[in-house]
Amino acid sequence: MNHLPPTRRGEARERLLELAEEAVLAKGFAATSIDELVAAAGITKSGFFYHFRDKNTLAKAMLLRYLERDKALLDDLFSRADELNEDPLHGFLVGLKMFAELLADLPDNYPGCLAASFCYQDQLFDAEIRALNAEGMLDWRRRFRSRFEAIATRYPPWEPVDLDALADMATALVEGGLILGRALNDSRILPGQVLLYRDFVRLLFQTV
Amino acid sequence: MNHLPPTRRGEARERLLELAEEAVLAKGFAATSIDELVAAAGITKSGFFYHFRDKNTLAKAMLLRYLERDKALLDDLFSRADELNEDPLHGFLVGLKMFAELLADLPDNYPGCLAASFCYQDQLFDAEIRALNAEGMLDWRRRFRSRFEAIATRYPPWEPVDLDALADMATALVEGGLILGRALNDSRILPGQVLLYRDFVRLLFQTV
DNA sequence: GCCGTACTGTACCGCAAGTATAGTTAATTC
DNA sequence: GAATTAACTATACTTGCGGTACAGTACGGC
Numbered sequence: 476m477n478h479l480p481p482t483r484r485g486e487a488r489e490r491l492l493e494l495a496e497e498a499v500l501a502k503g504f505a506a507t508s509i510d511e512l513v514a515a516a517g518i519t520k521s522g523f524f525y526h527f528r529d530k531n532t533l534a535k536a537m538l539l540r541y542l543e544r545d546k547a548l549l550d551d552l553f554s555r556a557d558e559l560n561e562d563p564l565h566g567f568l569v570g571l572k573m574f575a576e577l578l579a580d581l582p583d584n585y586p587g588c589l590a591a592s593f594c595y596q597d598q599l600f601d602a603e604i605r606a607l608n609a610e611g612m613l614d615w616r617r618r619f620r621s622r623f624e625a626i627a628t629r630y631p632p633w634e635p636v637d638l639d640a641l642a643d644m645a646t647a648l649v650e651g652g653l654i655l656g657r658a659l660n661d662s663r664i665l666p667g668q669v670l671l672y673r674d675f676v677r678l679l680f681q682t683v
Numbered sequence: 684m685n686h687l688p689p690t691r692r693g694e695a696r697e698r699l700l701e702l703a704e705e706a707v708l709a710k711g712f713a714a715t716s717i718d719e720l721v722a723a724a725g726i727t728k729s730g731f732f733y734h735f736r737d738k739n740t741l742a743k744a745m746l747l748r749y750l751e752r753d754k755a756l757l758d759d760l761f762s763r764a765d766e767l768n769e770d771p772l773h774g775f776l777v778g779l780k781m782f783a784e785l786l787a788d789l790p791d792n793y794p795g796c797l798a799a800s801f802c803y804q805d806q807l808f809d810a811e812i813r814a815l816n817a818e819g820m821l822d823w824r825r826r827f828r829s830r831f832e833a834i835a836t837r838y839p840p841w842e843p844v845d846l847d848a849l850a851d852m853a854t855a856l857v858e859g860g861l862i863l864g865r866a867l868n869d870s871r872i873l874p875g876q877v878l879l880y881r882d883f884v885r886l887l888f889q890t891v
Numbered sequence: 892g893c894c895g896t897a898c899t900g901t902a903c904c905g906c907a908a909g910t911a912t913a914g915t916t917a918a919t920t921c
Numbered sequence: 922g923a924a925t926t927a928a929c930t931a932t933a934c935t936t937g938c939g940g941t942a943c944a945g946t947a948c949g950g951c
Contacts, residue, residue: 502806503804505711506804595803597709597865599711612867640872643876647855647862647863647872649859650858650863651855651856654802654803658813658820668852671848674842674844675883678887
């Protein structure tokens with residue numbers, strides 16, 4: 476009794492990951508059942524265990540996919556901003572503006588960060604997944620920090636500032652803005668926080 | 684076969700709430716089992732259902748307890764800061780400094796925000812709990828906003844700023860700082876972000 | 892025509908959430 | 922000092938999920 480597959484073969488794994496991400500951001504990892512995922516993906520439980528050894532393997536694949544997508548999206552955005560402007564400060568400010576616009580134009584299904592979700596459920600996962608998550612955050616710190624180093628040599632800040640903390644502030648504001656946006660059901664909060672961060676960077680480094 | 688209660692009667696409910704908060708911040712709500720809580724609290728499953736009609740009722744009690752504690756803690760801190768200083772800007776800056784010091788002195792068991800945790804699992808809860816969570820966030824916005832209104836009348840900001848967004852920024856940075864601190868296992872991140880926020884507020888409103 | 896990929900089908904185990912209901916103990920109230 | 926009430930215990934059950942095991946099958950590429 477084998478019916479025709481609803482879509483071409485081999486894409487069930489990707490469908491599972493997409494469905495899992497949505498469900499985990501809405502309910503958390505433990506509350507997301509394998510049965511629910513396979514039903515929505517149109518496959519059977521055996522199909523799930525063909526692609527993923529267990530639920531932990533699914534979690535790792537979800538996180539890797541999320542981190543890669545995120546990195547690609549923002550790399551693309553900031554490299555486009557750099558092309559528009561040679562000055563490191565103005566290029567970064569343009570990038571932040573573009574980022575805020577991108578966030579403001581997101582569809583209304585409430586966005587969330589899988590890394591944040593995992594971090595509030597980290598005892599469910601093994602050390603490898605926690606390390607991947609930490610590495611993702613450190614990656615953002617390094618990327619932003621190297622920009623600030625270039626900016627600070629040309630525009631000395633008004634007052635001494637910890638460039639690591641300033642880089643972390645971007646990540647923190649995005650994570651916090653997502654939480655506020657979800658809790659208050661207001662999609663304007665996240666882009667607003669990014670623009671405030673932009674104001675802070677401008678104030679810190681701007682020449683008088 | 685009724686043994687002596689390990690502690691005096693009536694405090695099992697409080698023990699359950701404390702244990703539940705710790706477990707939920709580490710594993711999420713769905714992964715926190717009733718059996719595990721009652722075993723740690725030294726009571727039976729029936730005892731749990733005497734205090735809470737079901738798991739959702741536990742969630743509501745946890746959130747109410749968390750929001751009340753948080754509010755009391757910060758109200759106390761900022762009112763002490765106000766007593767030390769009549770000027771609204773300087774009083775607020777002192778309060779932020781004290782807040783950062785309080786966060787830096789927290790014991791090393793990693794802190795988290797129950798509201799943030801709930802917000803990434805909100806489909807597990809009913810509308811009442813989601814509304815409580817949103818109201819908690821709005822409350823912080825109103826509290827900080829009224830301070831900024833007082834500050835802005837005496838110290839006009841360098842550039843026009845959305846006071847709601849500036850108030851939300853405090854909440855966002857705390858939530859984001861908690862996430863970064865947990866993910867990177869670094870307790871210095873959160874107080875550092877609070878001090879950066881303080882720098883931003885000072886830069887925005889300071890007279891030249 | 893064969894092999895590997897991507898599955899299906901069936902059957903099962905153990906654990907946890909949650910329900911139901913009757914019974915017990917200790918302090919409080921009258 | 923008897924009755925009441927708060928704060929539980931004890932036992933038994935249903936449902937659903939994670940995970941295991943394993944045999945079978947449809948299809949595309951070589």
